[in-house]
Amino acid sequence: QHFSIAAIPGDGIGPEVMKEGLKTLRKIEELHGGIRFSIDVFDWNCHYYLKHHRMMPENGLDTLRDYDVILLGAIGTPEVPDHVSVWELILPIRRTFQQYINLRPIKLLKGLESPLRYKNHSDLDFIVVRENTEGEYSNMGGRLHENTPYEMAVQNNVFTRYGTERVINYAFQLAEKRKAKRLTAATKSNGINHSMPFWDEIVKEVSRQHPSVQTDIYHIDALAAYFITRPEQLDVVVGSNLFGDILTDLGAAIVGGLGMAPSGNINPEKAFPSMFEPIHGSAPDIAGKGIANPIAQIWSIGLMMEHLGFEEMNHLVVSSIEEVLIEGTIRTPDLGGKNKTFELGDAIHKKMQEV
Amino acid sequence: QHFSIAAIPGDGIGPEVMKEGLKTLRKIEELHGGIRFSIDVFDWNCHYYLKHHRMMPENGLDTLRDYDVILLGAIGTPEVPDHVSVWELILPIRRTFQQYINLRPIKLLKGLESPLRYKNHSDLDFIVVRENTEGEYSNMGGRLHENTPYEMAVQNNVFTRYGTERVINYAFQLAEKRKAKRLTAATKSNGINHSMPFWDEIVKEVSRQHPSVQTDIYHIDALAAYFITRPEQLDVVVGSNLFGDILTDLGAAIVGGLGMAPSGNINPEKAFPSMFEPIHGSAPDIAGKGIANPIAQIWSIGLMMEHLGFEEMNHLVVSSIEEVLIEGTIRTPDLGGKNKTFELGDAIHKKMQEV
Numbered sequence A, B: 001q002h003f004s005i006a007a008i009p010g011d012g013i014g015p016e017v018m019k020e021g022l023k024t025l026r027k028i029e030e031l032h033g034g035i036r037f038s039i040d041v042f043d044w045n046c047h048y049y050l051k052h053h054r055m056m057p058e059n060g061l062d063t064l065r066d067y068d069v070i071l072l073g074a075i076g077t078p079e080v081p082d083h084v085s086v087w088e089l090i091l092p093i094r095r096t097f098q099q100y101i102n103l104r105p106i107k108l109l110k111g112l113e114s115p116l117r118y119k120n121h122s123d124l125d126f127i128v129v130r131e132n133t134e135g136e137y138s139n140m141g142g143r144l145h146e147n148t149p150y151e152m153a154v155q156n157n158v159f160t161r162y163g164t165e166r167v168i169n170y171a172f173q174l175a176e177k178r179k180a181k182r183l184t185a186a187t188k189s190n191g192i193n194h195s196m197p198f199w200d201e202i203v204k205e206v207s208r209q210h211p212s213v214q215t216d217i218y219h220i221d222a223l224a225a226y227f228i229t230r231p232e233q234l235d236v237v238v239g240s241n242l243f244g245d246i247l248t249d250l251g252a253a254i255v256g257g258l259g260m261a262p263s264g265n266i267n268p269e270k271a272f273p274s275m276f277e278p279i280h281g282s283a284p285d286i287a288g289k290g291i292a293n294p295i296a297q298i299w300s301i302g303l304m305m306e307h308l309g310f311e312e313m314n315h316l317v318v319s320s321i322e323e324v325l326i327e328g329t330i331r332t333p334d335l336g337g338k339n340k341t342f343e344l345g346d347a348i349h350k351k352m353q354e355v
Ligand SMILES: CC(C)[C@H](C(=O)O)[C@@H](O)C(=O)O
Pocket: A190, A191, A221, B086, B090, B245, B279
């Protein structure tokens, strides 16, 4: 089978971890005789922006449309305001291609210790389904009375029934397939009294169609605390764009740090390309040193393989990462070691050959 | 000195922990010859709502206005939608009395272990300043196309210069008085592209007037992760209404749970009464069993004493709690013990006499 891949390494440590990710693709081709990738690399990033005053060419989205999947490294530099880089690259991709599911496994890999004192591998293994196209990231709003003491900024949270139902449906379907069959929805309907009660209503409606799933709705503040105190009770967590974003960085922190956590921006209908990326950002503070942890990027390719129908390749990627972590001799600084990005990448790819 | 106190025990475990809080007040009178409290207790809660169709009498806010301070237990029962109980009681109090600072110390008390494996007391001692009157909890918004597939709910985040400046100013002034002089502001200006860039601008403006304070701005997702990975670098954290809410529940979780964390809703000008409460909610699941942890409520009275100008009384309260925790023989179930609310309360009050 042949798959076309658009790779956008991005900024900062993005290109450094993408380099390892591309090696993962080559290793998969090598091990699985029937898979071929053709990879095009695009230099759309903040550097490109500083030269061309846009994050990608005018026909950028059209160009991407023809690929089977998109791989992203990370976007952002101190010289370009974050909301520019994000709103001209990542978010248009997520929206144009109806990647309305952002799937983020929170799993403590073998060989790693959680920063949570009494939690081990079996306690930390759940998945967050994040709404990825609307909600708090609406781009709607503006300012009034600028340059006066009465200045204000308003931003609309926009929750549509269409957008909310589809993500909640997906989360319930996922929960139904899992052993624990438990769904936890994040809300804040006590403080945010228009949009979040609407969200809760839809959770309850959809839950009635899935009686085998045990459903809980927690306020985001309490739920953030539960990530620390009782993560073992979580199975599928569903949250709005913002709440899912916060919970998954928190989730990454409790399973070994931002360097560990992958993310899939998924169009379940496969009408458009899906996009796979690490949860972490471009980390300007360590960029250029070659010491970034490539695991999140490599694992994101595992997620991509699962999306393409090769679940066993995701298992291969994850178990190879775990083997290297268990051996423990090769680790980047964020994991307490002294190795370089490429050394950890090479170790994982070598392991893929062996296991 | 004489102080008038309006006590609103509320729902669920609220009245159970408030009972201990009222004992704390009596103990303070006993130990400090010069302080007298007159306490009026108000039964405004969800039970009151089910009888009267409102959370408090029509002149409720006017009644409260004449008190020096308000003490709150917790509000909420499953029978009354959260947004009703909150929007008709807690939030009108916070807003009418311009309690625009919500002050929440995150401090690991001696005698307790953090759920974070490698963090100890000196690592966990910072304070969160939360905006308490506007932002994401705007009450502005509504629905369109109800009962059609095109239904949507919109909620406005409203950030005024006035409201944002005053909380950020307060946070910088607080940071200036502390040893580390470090301020961390929570944002999400990459995704939320109107209101949060405005917030960031004001942080930067105010920061220029406080050159002795080292200022950082972090996206809320990354900051939530830092609460786990490097809380020792935090000193004063400032966040919007929602972000401050999420961060403080998370903060409570890393210093021993929601039963531990107090909160002051403060009008710094003292033009109106301030309100002190635990961060935790009414916990219907354990209500009526007499096993709730009263520490957050008792500590909130420490915060109240500090607000009234008796810092040494806050120290007395906190160190008495710590002594009891260090002894470790009397603990409620959330702290791993088998004691009742009143036993832990009594132990703390006895200790106040001794230390
Ligand atoms: C009851 C609720 C609206 C409230 C809030 O979010 O402000 C609570 O969580 C708190 O933190 O005091």
